[in-house]
Amino acid sequence: MMEKVGGLKARIEETKRRLGEKLLILAHHYQRDEIVELADFRGDSLELSRRAAESDARWIVFCGVHFMAETAAILVRPAQRVLIPREDAGCFLAHSVDPVQLRDAWKQLSQVLDVERELLPVAYVNTSAAVKAFVGARGGACCTSSSARQVLAWALERSPRVFFLPDQYLGRNTARSLGIPEEEIVLWDPHHPPADLSRYRQARVILWRGACNVHVRFLPQDVDRVRREHPGAQVVVHPECRPEVVARADEVGSTSYIIRTVQNSPSGSSWAVGTEQRLVARLAAENPDKTVFSLGDPPPYCAYMSLTRLADLAEVLAGLPLGEERGLVEVPEEVRAGAASALNRMWEAIGAGG
Numbered sequence: 308m309m310e311k312v313g314g315l316k317a318r319i320e321e322t323k324r325r326l327g328e329k330l331l332i333l334a335h336h337y338q339r340d341e342i343v344e345l346a347d348f349r350g351d352s353l354e355l356s357r358r359a360a361e362s363d364a365r366w367i368v369f370c371g372v373h374f375m376a377e378t379a380a381i382l383v384r385p386a387q388r389v390l391i392p393r394e395d396a397g398c399f400l401a402h403s404v405d406p407v408q409l410r411d412a413w414k415q416l417s418q419v420l421d422v423e424r425e426l427l428p429v430a431y432v433n434t435s436a437a438v439k440a441f442v443g444a445r446g447g448a449c450c451t452s453s454s455a456r457q458v459l460a461w462a463l464e465r466s467p468r469v470f471f472l473p474d475q476y477l478g479r480n481t482a483r484s485l486g487i488p489e490e491e492i493v494l495w496d497p498h499h500p501p502a503d504l505s506r507y508r509q510a511r512v513i514l515w516r517g518a519c520n521v522h523v524r525f526l527p528q529d530v531d532r533v534r535r536e537h538p539g540a541q542v543v544v545h546p547e548c549r550p551e552v553v554a555r556a557d558e559v560g561s562t563s564y565i566i567r568t569v570q571n572s573p574s575g576s577s578w579a580v581g582t583e584q585r586l587v588a589r590l591a592a593e594n595p596d597k598t599v600f601s602l603g604d605p606p607p608y609c610a611y612m613s614l615t616r617l618a619d620l621a622e623v624l625a626g627l628p629l630g631e632e633r634g635l636v637e638v639p640e641e642v643r644a645g646a647a648s649a650l651n652r653m654w655e656a657i658g659a660g661g
Contacts (some may be wrong), residue, residue: 401518440645461656473517544581
């Protein structure tokens with residue numbers, strides 16, 4: 308098995324040398340270690356997409372999940388090609404909303420709201436290009452976990468209410484951080500739309516009922532257990548976690564924030580981390596002077612992020628010198644334009660917020 312892994316790594320490294328600057332390999336933080344080791348850059352989804360857009364590479368191989376590769380394909384220049392080693396690498400959260408459901412929800416809400424004037428959609432980047440395009444066509448914006456507060460504030464300055472999708476917990480945690488009272492935050496369940504829509508007239512933030520199947524697994528009792536079993540340990544969690552978990556944590560922030568927080572903490576400090584286990588294990592290995600462990604027991608892994616293996620990466624790369632673009636991610640122009648406008652408004656909102 309080790310010989311096989313070694314052979315695959317050698318093949319990948321040889322193709323990288325052969326293609327040189329024509330090739331860029333990106334890996335999300337949650338990817339397997341052997342994939343991360345061979346990538347030119349590792350990061351969170353939007354950070355990697357911006358790396359792709361700033362690159363002059365002909366081929367960008369995105370080791371992550373499909374919505375991330377789509378976002379990169381939206382942002383790169385027409386001559387650049389984005390490929391994904393596993394086309395079946397989806398995202399549980401992104402799958403929780405599709406354009407048909409979204410159009411149906413918009414239509415139903417129009418019965419009690421003037422949606423064009425009173426409702427502004429905000430889409431987490433963990434959505435398909437088609438959902439981003441829907442949001443962009445209606446004046447809305449995308450957000451990341453690190454920019455959600457700025458984007459939601461930006462949206463509420465422009466509209467009496469916001470439709471935040473698809474992560475209900477990121478939306479609720481962000482709305483709470485802006486001081487929005489609970490009675491003005493309501494949930495929209497696309498599978499069981501309410502018969503009585505009157506309460507949506509009083510809402511300031513309408514949340515789509517979606518959640519990350521990794522971060523939702525952290526429970527309040529996990530924080531309580533860590534407090535008992537690891538006195539002095541600090542708890543840092545992702546804002547996709549349940550509000551009850553976020554309320555008990557010492558620190559809350561995006562993947563990049565979690566990494567910086569642990570890296571910059573004093574030697575000898577102890578951290579229980581509420582995010583995907585591969586990142587937690589890598590943080591522990593890269594910070595041997597600190598104690599870093601998962602908040603969860605057992606620790607949660609992302610099944611979709613687990614799909615990409617060395618053989619998948621090697622197969623995509625092997626086709627490039629032959630003119631074969633396996634796993635090519637293409638976004639139709641009419642979708643790309645709307646999605647790009649939603650992403651551009653996000654950067655406008657971040658800039659407006661200082």
